[in-house]
Amino acid sequence: MKKYTTIKDIARSLNVSTATVSRALADRWDVNAETKKMILEEAKRLNYRPNPIATRLQNKRSKTIGLVVPEFQSAFFPQVIAGIQKVVDEAGFQLLITQSQESNEIEAKNLCLLEDNMVEGILISITRDGGNDDFYKQLIDSGIPMVFFNRVPTQVDAPKVVIDDYKLAFFATEHLIYNGFKKIYHFQGPVNLSVAKERKRGFINAMKKHNKTVDDSSIITAGVFSEKGYLAMQKLIIQSDLPDAIFCFNDPTALGVLKAMKEAGLRCPEDVALVGFSETEIAQLIEPPLTSIKQPTYEIGEMAARLLLEQIESEGKVPYRTESLTAKMNVRKSSINTRLTK
Amino acid sequence: MKKYTTIKDIARSLNVSTATVSRALADRWDVNAETKKMILEEAKRLNYRPNPIATRLQNKRSKTIGLVVPEFQSAFFPQVIAGIQKVVDEAGFQLLITQSQESNEIEAKNLCLLEDNMVEGILISITRDGGNDDFYKQLIDSGIPMVFFNRVPTQVDAPKVVIDDYKLAFFATEHLIYNGFKKIYHFQGPVNLSVAKERKRGFINAMKKHNKTVDDSSIITAGVFSEKGYLAMQKLIIQSDLPDAIFCFNDPTALGVLKAMKEAGLRCPEDVALVGFSETEIAQLIEPPLTSIKQPTYEIGEMAARLLLEQIESEGKVPYRTESLTAKMNVRKSSINTRLTK
DNA sequence: CAGCAATATGTAAACGATTACATTTCTTAA
DNA sequence: TTAAGAAATGTAATCGTTTACATATTGCTG
Numbered sequence: 001m002k003k004y005t006t007i008k009d010i011a012r013s014l015n016v017s018t019a020t021v022s023r024a025l026a027d028r029w030d031v032n033a034e035t036k037k038m039i040l041e042e043a044k045r046l047n048y049r050p051n052p053i054a055t056r057l058q059n060k061r062s063k064t065i066g067l068v069v070p071e072f073q074s075a076f077f078p079q080v081i082a083g084i085q086k087v088v089d090e091a092g093f094q095l096l097i098t099q100s101q102e103s104n105e106i107e108a109k110n111l112c113l114l115e116d117n118m119v120e121g122i123l124i125s126i127t128r129d130g131g132n133d134d135f136y137k138q139l140i141d142s143g144i145p146m147v148f149f150n151r152v153p154t155q156v157d158a159p160k161v162v163i164d165d166y167k168l169a170f171f172a173t174e175h176l177i178y179n180g181f182k183k184i185y186h187f188q189g190p191v192n193l194s195v196a197k198e199r200k201r202g203f204i205n206a207m208k209k210h211n212k213t214v215d216d217s218s219i220i221t222a223g224v225f226s227e228k229g230y231l232a233m234q235k236l237i238i239q240s241d242l243p244d245a246i247f248c249f250n251d252p253t254a255l256g257v258l259k260a261m262k263e264a265g266l267r268c269p270e271d272v273a274l275v276g277f278s279e280t281e282i283a284q285l286i287e288p289p290l291t292s293i294k295q296p297t298y299e300i301g302e303m304a305a306r307l308l309l310e311q312i313e314s315e316g317k318v319p320y321r322t323e324s325l326t327a328k329m330n331v332r333k334s335s336i337n338t339r340l341t342k
Numbered sequence: 343m344k345k346y347t348t349i350k351d352i353a354r355s356l357n358v359s360t361a362t363v364s365r366a367l368a369d370r371w372d373v374n375a376e377t378k379k380m381i382l383e384e385a386k387r388l389n390y391r392p393n394p395i396a397t398r399l400q401n402k403r404s405k406t407i408g409l410v411v412p413e414f415q416s417a418f419f420p421q422v423i424a425g426i427q428k429v430v431d432e433a434g435f436q437l438l439i440t441q442s443q444e445s446n447e448i449e450a451k452n453l454c455l456l457e458d459n460m461v462e463g464i465l466i467s468i469t470r471d472g473g474n475d476d477f478y479k480q481l482i483d484s485g486i487p488m489v490f491f492n493r494v495p496t497q498v499d500a501p502k503v504v505i506d507d508y509k510l511a512f513f514a515t516e517h518l519i520y521n522g523f524k525k526i527y528h529f530q531g532p533v534n535l536s537v538a539k540e541r542k543r544g545f546i547n548a549m550k551k552h553n554k555t556v557d558d559s560s561i562i563t564a565g566v567f568s569e570k571g572y573l574a575m576q577k578l579i580i581q582s583d584l585p586d587a588i589f590c591f592n593d594p595t596a597l598g599v600l601k602a603m604k605e606a607g608l609r610c611p612e613d614v615a616l617v618g619f620s621e622t623e624i625a626q627l628i629e630p631p632l633t634s635i636k637q638p639t640y641e642i643g644e645m646a647a648r649l650l651l652e653q654i655e656s657e658g659k660v661p662y663r664t665e666s667l668t669a670k671m672n673v674r675k676s677s678i679n680t681r682l683t684k
Numbered sequence: 685c686a687g688c689a690a691t692a693t694g695t696a697a698a699c700g701a702t703t704a705c706a707t708t709t710c711t712t713a714a
Numbered sequence: 715t716t717a718a719g720a721a722a723t724g725t726a727a728t729c730g731t732t733t734a735c736a737t738a739t740t741g742c743t744g
């Protein structure tokens with residue numbers, strides 16, 4: 001095990017008390033300028049580094065915040081994490097990152113782990129199965145602030161960071177309608193997820209506004225991964241029940257749909273147009289480039305971290321608020337009606 | 343701030359000393375069975391949880407290992423991290439994840455942070471600029487074991503986990519040659535990266551073996567991101583200096599190349615065939631599906647974590663070893679010579 | 685010159701846990 | 715009967731840092 005220089009080493013070598021050293025290093029007013037200089041020099045010479053563990057024990061603060069995300073295979077969460085990291089680093093906190101792998105059980109285990117590590121607050125985006133509402137409430141009651149982002153529980157009262165999924169789903173659907181597509185389907189996400197519900201609601205209301213019928217057959221559950229989109233689309237192709245446009249819950253789903261289409265010799269957007277959601281770099285790289293909703297991923301992370309730090313510093317005295325960030329629809333070739341433009 | 347139950351609370355409430363409580367909780371032999379039972383019950387009643395910070399200070403072990411990756415926007419590192427997490431969790435260690443953002447400076451900062459947090463070991467994949475060799479050596483000398491994976495330094499003596507980049511690059515190139523492509527180029531990665539050097543070496547030697555000339559014009563530097571591949575390909579197109587196949591350093595580069603090709607009306611593989619490296623899910627989803635080398639990402643993470651734990655537990659008494667895992671080439675449409683098959 | 689700030693430093697307790705050593709009580713063998 | 719050992723528990727130091735309080739020295743005012 002490595003031997004570190006401690007405050008005692010400095011004190012001994014300089015014949016002063018550890019208290020003085022501590023004060024000098026903390027740059028307090030009540031220590032002689034010369035002594036301070038001497039101590040700082042000696043500290044440098046001995047390559048002194050404060051032991052954060054001791055500091056934390058003394059200050060009764062872990063200076064750590066916990067993070068729980070469903071996964072980080074897709075590009076979305078890594079980008080959010082980058083934003084979180086920045087804010088958390090600047091505030092001198094550390095980040096403990098965990099993955100729930102879309103399982104409520106693992107999520108609960110992760111939360112316990114974070115609690116055991118005395119995190120001062122928790123950032124979380126819940127699993128697609130809806131998470132552990134009671135546990136969240138318990139943690140918050142016990143004094144650990146939580147901030148939810150992106151995937152948030154409806155029944156828990158806490159700060160949240162979201163985008164206006166409803167509005168953007170509405171826009172996306174209207175965009176397809178204005179482009180002259182007649183038979184529009186929605187491939188919805190996991191039914192337990194509030195974001196999925198909101199996007200679906202946006203789709204339905206936009207359709208209704210334009211007097212288009214929405215029935216059971218026009219809303220198909222297709223999960224979060226490309227595989228599910230692929231299978232769902234294959235099924236439609238076999239049934240010969242093809243819409244002329246699909247608004248997908250997210251980009252991976254849309255990519256899966258596209259794959260199934262290509263295999264069946266269908267062309268996008270000529271045969272079926274597509275719109276995705278929460279785009280990543282790939283949207284622009286594939287053929288055809290995919291129309292999608294660009295979420296401010298980095299900013300979501302920053303904002304969530306800020307709200308949490310706010311709760312921590314204020315010791316829960318600041319009222320909860322929900323921040324809704326604006327996203328943007330990027331129209332690309334996959335949703336342009338070629339018949340209309342000709 | 344939350345109030346936790348401590349060992350003192352239990353001791354006080356039961357009128358025993360903290361030493362006895364500590365011993366009972368650690369399940370030592372020298373404590374009366376009844377006392378032990380009483381203490382365990384009281385601990386449960388008071389919902390006692392040991393304070394990990396105090397334990398670490400006392401034991402001088404942080405039970406934490408640090409991780410430094412260049413980024414986690416691409417799918418590669420997140421998958422590796424998943425493998426690391428598993429092993430590290432099982433060993434009862436925690437993982438402190440940091441990102442160097444491909445900058446040597448940030449990497450050095452991250453390493454300092456990890457050192458300050460008394461991590462017991464470090465897992466690292468270095469930046470594309472070649473990292474901080476001297477710093478690594480210094481850390482290892484000071485007693486912090488390090489294990490390098492994927493992107494490893496050549497000058498530092500330490501355990502490493504890699505795949506046989508040379509061999510697979512050789513195979514990939516031969517695959518293109520066997521497919522009858524005549525003019526084959528290599529878009530190489532950052533010149534400071536050993537993996538880039540190895541892949542280039544594989545390319546060159548495969549070409550030589552088959553008596554094909556390799557000159558300056560057939561090896562083009564294109565970095566790690568799709569943007570660079572895109573720009574490099576645009577340049578070739580403008581110069582009308584088109585090969586009939588390109589072996590790319592990685593998939594993002596290949597995707598960038600593909601984008602430039604599509605914009606120029608070129609078709610893959612008919613006009614230019616492509617092979618990528620270290621594939622992710624997208625390789626199968628794009629059109630045409632991309633031939634690429636599939637790395638055992640999860641296993642790389644597991645192996646790296648295991649080697650590190652081995653170093654930690656043995657206190658550096660186990661000799662260093664380099665593990666080379668096997669990767670696999672997945673041949674897809676992007677590299678099939680259509681002229682040949684007809 | 686008494687008395688009081690202001691300045692600078694030291695002493696010691698504290699954070700929560702662990703553990704070497706000391707102490708007490710009880711067995712047990714010679 | 716007694717010395718030695720086992721069994722169970724307590725005392726106090728320790729990890730590295732912070733800080734309330736005590737102390738000592740100096741300068742300044744009336």
